[in-house]
Amino acid sequence: xxxxxxxxxxxxxxxxxxxxxxxxxxxxxxxxxxxxxxxxxxxxxxxxxxxxxxxxxxxxxxxxxxxxxxxxxxxxxxxxxxxxxxxxxxxxxxxxxxxxxxxxxxxxxxxxxxxxxxxxxxxxxxxxxxxxxxxxxxxxxxxxxxxxxxxxxxxxxxxxxxxxxxxxxxxxxxxxxxxxxxxxxxxxxxxxxxxxxxxxxxxxxxxxxxxxxxxxxxxxxxxxxxxxxxxxxxxxxxxxxxxxxxxxxxxxxxxxxxxxxxxxxxxxxxxxxxxxxxxxxxxxxxxxxxxxxxxxxxxxxxxxxxxxxxxxxxxxxxxxxxxxxxxxxxxxxxxxxxxxxxxxxxxxxxxxxxxxxxxx
Numbered sequence: 351x352x353x354x355x356x357x358x359x360x361x362x363x364x365x366x367x368x369x370x371x372x373x374x375x376x377x378x379x380x381x382x383x384x385x386x387x388x389x390x391x392x393x394x395x396x397x398x399x400x401x402x403x404x405x406x407x408x409x410x411x412x413x414x415x416x417x418x419x420x421x422x423x424x425x426x427x428x429x430x431x432x433x434x435x436x437x438x439x440x441x442x443x444x445x446x447x448x449x450x451x452x453x454x455x456x457x458x459x460x461x462x463x464x465x466x467x468x469x470x471x472x473x474x475x476x477x478x479x480x481x482x483x484x485x486x487x488x489x490x491x492x493x494x495x496x497x498x499x500x501x502x503x504x505x506x507x508x509x510x511x512x513x514x515x516x517x518x519x520x521x522x523x524x525x526x527x528x529x530x531x532x533x534x535x536x537x538x539x540x541x542x543x544x545x546x547x548x549x550x551x552x553x554x555x556x557x558x559x560x561x562x563x564x565x566x567x568x569x570x571x572x573x574x575x576x577x578x579x580x581x582x583x584x585x586x587x588x589x590x591x592x593x594x595x596x597x598x599x600x601x602x603x604x605x606x607x608x609x610x611x612x613x614x615x616x617x618x619x620x621x622x623x624x625x626x627x628x629x630x631x632x633x634x635x636x637x638x639x640x641x642x643x644x645x646x647x648x649x650x651x652x653x654x655x656x657x658x659x660x661x662x663x664x665x666x667x668x669x670x671x672x673x674x675x676x677x678x679x680x681x682x683x684x685x686x687x688x689x690x691x692x693x694x695x696x697x698x699x700x701x702x703x704x705x706x707x708x709x710x
Contacts, residue, residue: 458614644677
């Protein structure tokens with residue numbers, strides 16, 4: 351689970367893997383699990399007596415190709431689960447291993463869809479081309495959404511057993527105190543890369559703010575100002591490079607704006623449901639898949655439409671608080687079978703029981 355050694359652990363991919371792996375663990379108490387990663391970065395929820403951590407030594411993707419087969423032989427691994435496949439970071443850990451069946455988790459095909467300097471550069475690099483080739487050698491695929499599965503099919507010459515595993519719904523330890531009338535006059539959105547559509551979101555917000563000047567927009571998390579065209583933030587727009595206020599804001603803001611051009615799943619809208627936070631989402635398949643009845647949707651390429659939806663969100667804020675609350679329950683039902691689906695995929699390759707030795 352090398353994502354905890356890299357920037358992935360701070361992204362939506364990290365949240366997805368932590369949720370799914372943590373929920374799987376109680377079902378694998380009789381199995382020997384090997385995690386290849388940085389011991390200091392492994393979440394506490396993924397520490398157990400039946401887990402052996404193989405310390406990861408940082409290296410290139412070429413080093414990974416050689417190391418993974420060696421680990422499989424050394425520890426007599428019966429089943430491999432790659433928790434990241436086709437990621438844009440160079441050390442992502444796919445390798446053809448004929449010695450054991452392999453499952454790969456695919457989160458999105460963002461690099462294939464991004465028409466950006468970074469995305470286009472990644473597509474030309476040998477590591478990306480080889481990872482796509484290696485993906486065709488895996489025995490099973492776990493996708494985080496139906497949308498991702500649909501996008502993935504062209505990569506396989508023959509069908510690979512595949513399932514959709516939504517991140518399990520994790521109920522907050524204390525009930526959310528729903529006070530829609532007290533939601534404050536600001537929106538939040540998340541930075542990250544050009545596909546998050548920050549520049550258009552800001553442009554639409556400025557149109558909205560002409561009618562509602564009391565409102566502000568907070569951009570949370572890391573941004574690359576030049577790549578995302580956010581070098582000069584206008585009045586009313588604030589950037590917080592940290593995420594320490596994120597969950598507090600979900601309880602108090604007038605809405606979370608997620609107007610990405612592409613998402614394999616989209617973790618923030620699911621987190622917002624847990625806080626009954628009003629949602630304005632881009633009208634892309636993965637968002638409709640998980641939040642269809644719980645959010646407002648807009649064409650992410652249309653600034654006028656986004657601004658109009660912001661107006662609707664604030665005029666009917668109480669209504670969308672209730673819609674988000676109801677959406678949380680619907681998503682919980684959607685994700686209920688996720689873990690059993692994953693275990694079923696494991697058993698597909700090792701009939702009768704889960705492998706005694708599993709590499710994550």
